[in-house]
Amino acid sequence: MHSAKAKLLTLLLAWAAAEICRRMHMPVPWMLGPLLATALATLAGLPTCSSLRLRNGGQWVMGASLGLYFTPAIVTQLVNLWWAVLAAVAWSLALGMVYADWLYRSCAGRLRGVPDESLRPSAYFAGAIGAASEMTLLAEKEGARTDLVAASHSLRMLIVVLVMPFGMLLAKSWWSLEAVDVAPQASAMSFTVAGGAWLALFTVAGGLTLKLLRLPNPWFLGSLLVAIGLAASETAPATVPTLLSNTAQLVIGVSLGVRFSPQFLHTAPRWLAHVALGTLGLIAACAAFAAFLAWVTGLHPATAILGTAPGGMTEMSITAKALQLGVPVVTALQVTRLVAVLILVRPAYHLWGIHRRDGAHSRQP
Template sequence: MFVRYLTGFILALSGALAAVWLAIPLPWLIGSLLLTAITKTAGVKSASHTVFRNMGQWVIGTSLGLYFTPEVLTIIGGYFPFIFAGMVFAILLGINGSLILKKWGAVDFKTAWFASAIGGASEMANLAERNHARTDLVASAHSLRMIMVVISIPFAFKFLNISGNFPGTELLYFFDPSGFFKLVILTCIAGLLFKKFKLPNPWVLGPLLVTILLTGNDTILTYLPNEISKLGQLFIGWSLGDKFGPDFFKKAPRYLSVVALSNTLNLILAFGFSYLLSTLSDIPFPTLVLSNSPGGITEMSITAKVLSLGAPIVTAFHVARMVFVLLVTSPLYHFFEKYLKPRASIKSQTD
């Protein structure tokens, strides 16, 4: 197994370096993701352990927390109405996707519902399993959604020449070895506690919470060097690409085609909704696109951080959305199932 991990790391690193050379946006994330996914679907025997993804998520959660100074927290507090609108919009995207999948994807409603919910892949797969949906199809839908969003938005921003000017934390703070050691200990304890209590995204939200509490109280232990940030992105891209295998696109090709269509429509809707919010607020349009896109908190926050597009705002939108979606997805499913079944039976009787 060690050989597979080593092969996977070499491929991910090679993809990242090639993407840097080709000037691809977010090279350390997208390059590692693409080469890993391509080689995995081609049958190359490589692997990525969950430890590497956890390390990547720790880097992202910790580095994002360093943005949340008292001034930034005050600004974000004033954006709550727009954050709430983003939460509701995410639910509407999930409803839209589930209706499309049920109609054209040849799956039952429960599978379509959990496959379309704009939430974490592992959390949605767990909910799908509890409700006896097709867990494999739910997981594959979320994998395809992630890779589509992660690749399409940075390339769209590059094509449109969109970039930001939000200062990076390395410009605000200094690296301190002793502070770095303390930060590692504190954030890892938080990650382990989040994991123990089975909270979502423990290695993002645990370190993020600790770092926000420190930074929000003007306690800056250190910043994370750019090299660590790049390594975190590489690990995230590697783990995302590792979800693909030789039979990925051979399993239910019609279903995955409809998933791709649904994701494309949701991306277009996210751009439109973000433009509407940008006319009602002082939040820049590109920041709102990342905040409301159907991507994950880790991937969209990385994009915002690398492109200097307001990572704290994007993170706030996604954390609120993730918690909201996780809380309402299962109750909404039971509500809709109860509502749809009587209608289906009435229709069958009239037919």
Template sequence: MNTLLMPLPPRSASQALLLTLLIGFISAMLCQWINTPLPWMIGPLFSTAAARMAGAELRCPVQVREAGQWAIGTALGLYFTPPVLRVLVSYSGFILAGVLFALLLGLVCGWILHKLSGTDRTTAFFAMAVGGASEMATQGERHGAMVDRVAAAHSLRIMMVVGIIPFLFKFSGVQGEDIYVPGARVVNYGGLMLLVLLTAACALLLKRRKLPNAWVIGPLLVTIALTSSSLNLSALPEWVVHFGQLFIGISLGTRFTPEFLHTAPRYLASVAICGLLAMAIAASFAFGLAAVSGMHPATAVLATSPGGIAEMSLTAKTLQLGVPIVTAFHVTRMAALVLTIGPLYRLAQRVKTNRRS
């Protein structure tokens, strides 16, 4: 009798991964059926997050996330034709303004998070920096931040951005008429195999050198180099892009553990408030940028939003809103943030010390 009441044995890693993929796939199909924005990412993200917080034993190995990043990085790079690069050069000043704005936004929201939640300034600083979760957690750890809180803040921020901005655009009827189209529009399987080899090799090289987002940036750089040289090896099959989104969705969703909601509720609530505030401030900046630059306001919102490269660029691709512009803004911001976040933190510490003295 007692044996019937014993808990089920834990699933193997492969079983947990298969369950995760099954939940993600079913939810993606459901979201596609009800016509949500970004169904292949939003469905897997929210379904696996809910299942994970409910106690389901789910798993997403880093290799799955990297496969998703590869698909998105390669798909985005195909948009960077020679005419597009000429347009981006004309936007270089606005891209620089967007980077400076992102740095300032992180500083302001970090200060607000510190005041609202009572968490230490270092943790708040790295939690609100508009960068990737893993990179900011690593940088924060070097300077004494609470790594779990930094990672939780970035996971919640990305989830909020993905769950709010695409839906707002979808239900407000925002739809662009993007003049930018991929250089390669036909799938050539011989060319596709060569493209896979070249992009994967670059990603592995960047990862070995411990550069951030290697499986997005590596394929992106290779496909930009090829496409800008009018070497169009192959388009990506649509199912590859769909599964890339699914893999990114489950990699984000499985970060939300059963303990997530029970850890520092005041801190998480403060992060949510700061996330909403950051989106509102970024949107205000975006409308001003659009008025000055002439870009579509929705494109400017995606380009300056506190979201990730893949998520915001995919939204732009789905809604036909300036994919290369959005990608260029986010890639430049990410690179600048990784290079400057350490010196920026030390500068902030010196300013605080000088004020006290």
């Protein structure tokens, strides 16, 4: 099928799924509906297709939308929580290494055609929490099986994105989720065509700047940083219309769903089974840490859970926005973790390898 026609039919399928999920009152319908529909259609062998330009546009819109929540009061709150943000980063890095070690030990010698020298880096970069595409590229440089790394991040993303919104809804029986503050400027600001044009111009410039600098996720991070600057200085010219935000969530959901090709299920079933089991363990461990973080900081538990969840930065921030669960804190925690992972994960891998070799030598008679 011609790619343009495939993209159009995929978008129509995604829109229908989003509308059904909205009518069913599902959480985050404009992302979860398209994600589920396109994933199932792709696994069934249908010719689904995602547009990279639309995905980048969706990330640009969501970056601007989320950045407008960072009012001066919110920025002050985040500055006072700097130590909690660093603690969350350290926790994520340590947890990723523990998970990687468990994944390696569980699959070593049990995957046909995967020698130990490629399984070790595969497990490590598959266990890193965040920056899926960047982890795949780094894994390739270390001799890992990139198909295993990419498959593990895709599966973990799917599980986390599905579990967290429904988990937050179930948590309503214990917490009053409506009590989480939403930045007043983000909700009260109006939209005008002129203001929207200026906002688009500024945020596109931010995205292009980060793209020229070859930084990861440039359209999301560049737009986010510019919008944060505008909101924090109280000079934001407009808000992002709900329709545009919903459309951005839809194309992001599609971009996640099309990853699950029929070949995906044939990618080392034992590996995928352990990734799925390990992901549930990661969610539980992060939730326990989030409960502790909420207790010592006074943050709402739901906000802390989404901020430390082992999912994607964009997806967890969208979930926080849709459910109104402390968007700035969640976004700040997720963005800081992404930056830390990108900077530290490769040096940490070499330390991890040295530690494992030293441990092996110490056990020899």
